[in-house]
Amino acid sequence: MSLASRIRQRRQELNLTQTELAEKAGISQQSIESIENGRTKKPRNIIEIAKALQSHPEWLLNGKSIMPISEVNSRRIPLLSYVQAGLFKDANPITDYEGNFEYILVDDDISANAFALRVEGDSMTPEFKEGDIVVIDTEIWPNPGEFVFAKNGGNQGTFKKYRPTGIGTGEFELVPLNPDYPTLNSHDYQISLIGVMVEHRIYRRKR
Numbered sequence: 001m002s003l004a005s006r007i008r009q010r011r012q013e014l015n016l017t018q019t020e021l022a023e024k025a026g027i028s029q030q031s032i033e034s035i036e037n038g039r040t041k042k043p044r045n046i047i048e049i050a051k052a053l054q055s056h057p058e059w060l061l062n063g064k065s066i067m068p069i070s071e072v073n074s075r076r077i078p079l080l081s082y083v084q085a086g087l088f089k090d091a092n093p094i095t096d097y098e099g100n101f102e103y104i105l106v107d108d109d110i111s112a113n114a115f116a117l118r119v120e121g122d123s124m125t126p127e128f129k130e131g132d133i134v135v136i137d138t139e140i141w142p143n144p145g146e147f148v149f150a151k152n153g154g155n156q157g158t159f160k161k162y163r164p165t166g167i168g169t170g171e172f173e174l175v176p177l178n179p180d181y182p183t184l185n186s187h188d189y190q191i192s193l194i195g196v197m198v199e200h201r202i203y204r205r206k207r
Contacts, residue, residue, distance in 0.1 A: 004038045006060050010053040011036075014076075015102040024052035054105045076103040079116040079133065085149055085194065086157035104133065110198060111139040117149060117159065123176040124159060128200070134159065135199035147197040150174055153190045160184070162193075 001009075011021050011032075018036070022029040025048040034040040035049075043049060050057040079102045104116050119132040128134070128147075136149045142162040152158050152174075160174035165185065174184040174191065184191060 001063055002038065003041065003061060004036050006063055007032075007049065007053065008036045010055055010060070014053065014105070016052075020102075021049070021052055025049045076105050077110070077114050077116055077135070078102075079104055079118060082117065082120055082157035082159075083155065085115060085117055085136070086151045086155040104135075104201075106135055106199065110135065111137050113138045114195070114198070119159060123178050123181040124161075125178050127177055128159070129202075133201040134197045135201075136195035137198045138195035140196040140198070142193065142196045148174070149194045149197070151192040151194060152184060157194075158184070159197075162196075 011018070016024070018032045019029045022032045025032075025045055027045050027048065031040070031043070031045070032049075035043050046057045046060060050060055053060070106114065106116075114135060114137045116133050116135050119128050119130055119134060121130060124147075134147070134149075142148050144162065144164055146162050147159065148162045149157060149159050158174060160176055163173045163175050165171045165173055165187070171186045172191075173186070176183065
């Protein structure tokens, strides 16, 4: 199997288009196309491509010494929209939605009901920017100061910082990091916690 075939295979395993892989690696779609067509034999951006494909560059280049990361203590979880994640606890198991969204690879110690989100909007800047990916574990209860995904009435999802209010009341606030946005209080709003962030992935952004 050639470099072109290994990159194409890994991209397809991750359900990525050439454009999506290019964005994650910080290069052009034409560069990915050139590699997969075999025209580019030694890409300058092999490290970035390997990271985007969650593989080792040595494996992509020669296919011998090191296996893809996906084959060692890892599994895939779905990348959901805020709307899909807001429905998560009321919907069928994630396995029922096979193929309706893309997936990412995570460590095997994350719970079976974990999912990923692509951050929307700027309410959590500067720490979380639009397009960042966060992994949400639905089997963990948050500690003060951790980041959570919650449902704010209906099926409207929101990603915020968790802050308890009072002692033993069970009430809490969802706090944006951007001061231009309001804090949501569980005393005033019907808020249902869905899960806790356990991983934050930042991809290279276009300038």
